[in-house]
Amino acid sequence: MAITTDHTLVEKRRSFWDAGPLIFSIFYFFPLAFSWTQEGSVNLVAQLLIYLGFVWLYWQSIAKTGIALITLLSLMTLLCIVGSLATTGTSSLFGFVAFFCGFSLQGKYKVYGFFGLLISILFTSHFIIPAHTIYFLMPAICVSLGLFIFGWVTHRERVHRQLQRQSEQEIKRLGAVAERERIARDLHDLLGHSLSSIALKAELASKFAAAQAYEQAQSEALQVAELAREALSEVRQAVTGYHQLALDAQLHIMASRLKDKGIAVSLNLNAVEIDKEKEASLCFFAKEVCTNIIRHSDADKVSVQLQQTQQGISVEIKDNGSVKSIKEGNGLMGIRARLKECGGQLVYHTEQGGYFKAVIEVDL
Incomplete structure (x- = not known):
């Protein structure tokens, strides 16, 4: 017989308050109140x-x-039947068994259990106390039916609450998984290119040192140190409270880094409204493009524009470098994938210097 194992009256252990419904068992003593003087000891x-x-x-x-529950319910029913020989007050006790049938049994077995209880009540009224059938039968059936329905409804409500809690927990779990994936992707975007460059520069320094080209080896070692400092700075920015900087603040930081390298920067930043996930994608786009300009371009002028139009929010970064072509590496591919997940796209060309544009659709 299929019986619930997760939705008993209490979830873990019994407490004093679980006996609360027994207050209604006071009806058991009602017949005694009217025949007290006639009852023997x-x-x-x-x-x-x-x-x-x-x-x-x-x-x-x-x-x-x-x-175990079925056995106890059977004993309770048997006790009510036998107890009817001593008092008709057992008509109120059948209702407690009915509640357990509605609450603790599953599916069709609820109905089977309740019908079994009704048969026990009919048997008792006709064969155990036939002289008190009217006073026993109707109260027993009415109370049992009401408590059976109440138990069934209570069971459904508790199952619904538990499923809702499980759903909320699953949402939180999936959110945590998504957050871990986002952090992993962010760290890859932040460190992937830097660590690859550090490894390459370190290998070159080792080869130059082996060839006794100490000046070249020293130059490569210094570049390794610079790359490491830049990577550490980026990680610190990302880890600080792990709250993504606002887009305009991130663009100002990247502009400051460009200026430190002697590149003139023109900023045209308009106020925009965007959620955190899309804002993070545009921030990483700006970081990747500005970092590539610093490392690979001979540009001395860069313009940055942030605006919101009917097409969405866009960030444009232009430079006057003499780049012939752009090879899309892990950095740009990662940014393209990130923008695509947010409903955006990446556009770039080298017709008049470097031109990069990221656009993300937003609800106006």
């Missing part, structure tokens, strides 16, 4: 023992599932 003790036994079975059933 043996019958009174029997009623008390029946009630205490039922409470114990209820308490054991709270945190049980599977065959």
Whole structure:
């Protein structure tokens, strides 16, 4: 029989408050209130023992599932049937079994369990206490039906809440995975080119030293140190709180780096509205292009323009270098892929110097 294992009345362990519903078992003593003087001491003790036994079975059933739960529910039903010989108050106790059927059983077994309980009630009313059928049957059926439906609804609500929590946790997990992938990609974009250049320069320095060309070896070693410092600076910028600089701030930083290399920079930056992911893509585009200009171009003038139009937000970087052609390496390919993921594109040519443009569509 398929029975839930994750949605019992309590999720981990029983507590005092799990016994709260037993407050309604007070109806068990209603018949006794009207026949107190007519009851013998043996019958009174029997009623008390029946009630205490039922409470114990209820308490054991709270945190049980599977065959253990079925066994306890069967014992509770049997106790109600036998207890009807001592008092008709057991009509209220059948409802607790009905609640467990609606709450703890799965699918069609809920209905099977409830119908089994109804048969037990009918059997009790007709064969155990036929003289009190009217006073026993209707209350037992009405209470059991109401608590069965209540248990079923409670079960569905709890399953819904758990699925919602799982969905939220899955969203957080996927977000964390995406964030790790983004960080890995950012570090690759930041360090991939720099580390490749450092490795190449170090190999050249080693070869020059082996050939006793010490001046060339020293020059290459100095370039290695410069590349390492630049890479360290970029990593520090990225790691500081790992909050991406605003696009205009990033463009000002790159302009400052160009000026430090003796390149005149013209900035035309307009205010734009863009989300963080797209802004990060444009920031890395600007870093890659400006770094390539510093390392590979003989340009002495660069213009940078940031604007927002109906086509989207664009960053244009032009230089007056004498570049014949551009070979798209890992850096530009990475930027192109990043822009494509954000619904953008990369355009460049060398007709009148270097020209690079990144455009990302945004909702106006």
